[in-house]
Amino acid sequence: MRNVWIAAAAMTRFGRRSETLDDLMADAALEVLSEADCQPDALVVTSMAPEELVGEGNLASHIGTYLGLSRTPGLRVETATSSGAAALYAAFALIASGLHNRVLVVGGEKMTHVSTPRVSEIISRVIDPHERSYGATMPALAALVTRAALAKGLFTEADMARVSVKNHANGARNPYAHFQQAVTLDEVMTSRMIADPLRLQHCCPISDGAAAVLLTSDPTGLKLAAIGQGSDYLAVRYRSSLATFRATQDAAKAAFNMAGFGPERVQVAEIHDAFAPFEILALEDTGLFPPGKATRAMQNGELALEGRLPVNPSGGLNSRGHALAATGLAQVVELAWQLTGRAVGRQVKATVGLAHSIGGMATNNWVTLLEQVA
Amino acid sequence: MMETVAASRCPDCGWVVAPPARICPRHPVEMTPVELSGYGSVVSYTTLTVAPAGFKPPLHIAVVELPGGARIFCHGRETRQLRIGRRVAVEQIDGIFYFASLGVADRVSLFWKRRGAAPDRTRDAVKSAIKRFFDVYKRPSSESTPPTGDSARANEEEKNQRPAEKR
Numbered sequence: 313m314r315n316v317w318i319a320a321a322a323m324t325r326f327g328r329r330s331e332t333l334d335d336l337m338a339d340a341a342l343e344v345l346s347e348a349d350c351q352p353d354a355l356v357v358t359s360m361a362p363e364e365l366v367g368e369g370n371l372a373s374h375i376g377t378y379l380g381l382s383r384t385p386g387l388r389v390e391t392a393t394s395s396g397a398a399a400l401y402a403a404f405a406l407i408a409s410g411l412h413n414r415v416l417v418v419g420g421e422k423m424t425h426v427s428t429p430r431v432s433e434i435i436s437r438v439i440d441p442h443e444r445s446y447g448a449t450m451p452a453l454a455a456l457v458t459r460a461a462l463a464k465g466l467f468t469e470a471d472m473a474r475v476s477v478k479n480h481a482n483g484a485r486n487p488y489a490h491f492q493q494a495v496t497l498d499e500v501m502t503s504r505m506i507a508d509p510l511r512l513q514h515c516c517p518i519s520d521g522a523a524a525v526l527l528t529s530d531p532t533g534l535k536l537a538a539i540g541q542g543s544d545y546l547a548v549r550y551r552s553s554l555a556t557f558r559a560t561q562d563a564a565k566a567a568f569n570m571a572g573f574g575p576e577r578v579q580v581a582e583i584h585d586a587f588a589p590f591e592i593l594a595l596e597d598t599g600l601f602p603p604g605k606a607t608r609a610m611q612n613g614e615l616a617l618e619g620r621l622p623v624n625p626s627g628g629l630n631s632r633g634h635a636l637a638a639t640g641l642a643q644v645v646e647l648a649w650q651l652t653g654r655a656v657g658r659q660v661k662a663t664v665g666l667a668h669s670i671g672g673m674a675t676n677n678w679v680t681l682l683e684q685v686a
Numbered sequence: 687m688m689e690t691v692a693a694s695r696c697p698d699c700g701w702v703v704a705p706p707a708r709i710c711p712r713h714p715v716e717m718t719p720v721e722l723s724g725y726g727s728v729v730s731y732t733t734l735t736v737a738p739a740g741f742k743p744p745l746h747i748a749v750v751e752l753p754g755g756a757r758i759f760c761h762g763r764e765t766r767q768l769r770i771g772r773r774v775a776v777e778q779i780d781g782i783f784y785f786a787s788l789g790v791a792d793r794v795s796l797f798w799k800r801r802g803a804a805p806d807r808t809r810d811a812v813k814s815a816i817k818r819f820f821d822v823y824k825r826p827s828s829e830s831t832p833p834t835g836d837s838a839r840a841n842e843e844e845k846n847q848r849p850a851e852k853r
Contacts, residue, residue, distance in 0.1 A: 429739055448747060452732055459731060506736050549703075549759060550711050554729065554730055
């Protein structure tokens with residue numbers, strides 16, 4: 313297997329954007345191509361629900377043509393809300409296998425022009441049909457998970473709110489974030505109830521945005537050290553434990569196994585905090601913290617920008633925003649910027665970074681490891 | 687008139703799921719139909735203050751584990767009295783599961799909030815009230831099979847699932 317390197321990484325600001333999906337994806341892709349100063353020999357695109365959200369299909373050819381890369385072999389990859397990480401994996405495999413040498417990965421989602429109930433309905437299609445027929449939305453399933461975790465004493469409601477406070481503080485320093493404003497513990501804990509015990513400030517926003525990465529077989533110093541995938545039952549009711557995500561555990565094991573090092577080397581992490589308590593679950597499911605230790609670390613400030621292991625320096629999904637298929641790539645863009653000293657205003661000191669992405673209600677998860685070796 | 691829930695069992699691993707599935711979610715083997723008694727323990731629950739299209743908030747949802755380990759999603763009148771591990775009755779009206787032992791007034795209110803035409807909702811409420819009547823007189827004999835505990839099973843599996851490497 314060949315080593316895979318990151319030649320360039322870029323993203324648009326996440327948030328309510330007036331541009332089309334095509335233009336958002338083009339903005340991210342063109343910035344990457346100009347930074348890398350080369351042409352890709354393959355293209356991997358991703359968008360979770362372009363058919364429903366923007367009415368476009370045949371996306372690899374659609375975006376390929378829009379980018380002026382119609383003769384470049386392209387394909388579309390989709391694993392629900394972790395599609396960005398899955399697209400990166402496909403590109404990684406194309407290069408590691410020797411099939412291609414330079415692969416452009418671009419992911420994007422355009423949602424804010426659609427009404428919130430309609431967006432919720434479209435996103436809910438990632439849920440098991442029986443569970444969906446009971447009105448189970450993503451916040452509903454996340455609430456069931458959170459309730460089970462609270463009952464097991466894995467964290468408190470104050471811990472959940474601390475995640476939002478920390479990530480909004482980081483997002484306030486990130487010009488690419490959807491929300492660039494800090495929130496207080498009290499504001500989070502008194503925000504509107506969405507799905508008991510989850511409140512509005514625990515939930516990520518609906519965002520537009522795009523992100524792109526150019527992978528190459530030529531050493532650049534920034535190594536895509538490993539990508540691991542983990543999967544679980546589509547139906548939440550099939551799982552023996554609601555309060556841990558097996559898909560995250562398996563993805564982390566696969567990634568660390570591929571990288572040849574353990575979680576102790578990770579110095580910065582981008583975690584899929586679509587719902588604030590998921591950050592705590594992920595920190596333990598990935599092995600970054602032993603079971604029961606993540607909340608204490610957060611209370612001690614270890615996860616803050618200046619802490620021992622900064623988590624979600626971008627603001628995470630909670631504050632940077634969640635543009636579905638762009639998110640998994642945006643996490644990797646943030647890590648690339650952090651490891652190469654270009655995360656202006658929120659720079660941390662790190663040479664190894666971990667990105668964690670959740671597809672659906674943790675049915676198709678990914679853990680990606682980046683390492684600055686130069 | 688004891689309430690039963692249609693489910694399916696894997697002939698290989700013995701796992702039971704509800705509603706019935708054609709193929710065992712653990713491996714590609716065709717399942718065989720079974721019926722479970724309609725009493726179980728609460729695995730988790732929530733109340734949606736923002737409900738999706740077709741539902742009126744507040745929408746109360748619980749996951750209930752039935753005897754044999756199958757879990758189902760249920761609607762209910764409220765979740766205030768609910769606790770994880772609490773035993774509840776499950777009944778099915780027009781293909782939808784409802785949890786808890788409810789009084790007649792609760793049931794009327796519950797069905798009134800459902801989508802559908804008023805005559806249907808009235809009919810469902812009456813059906814449910816009749817079931818409740820039989821439940822009260824039949825219950826003592828139907829408590830025989832306790833469901834498997836969520837926490838015990840979860841702990842067992844988790845022992846082997848935690849990542850080995852620790853910080």
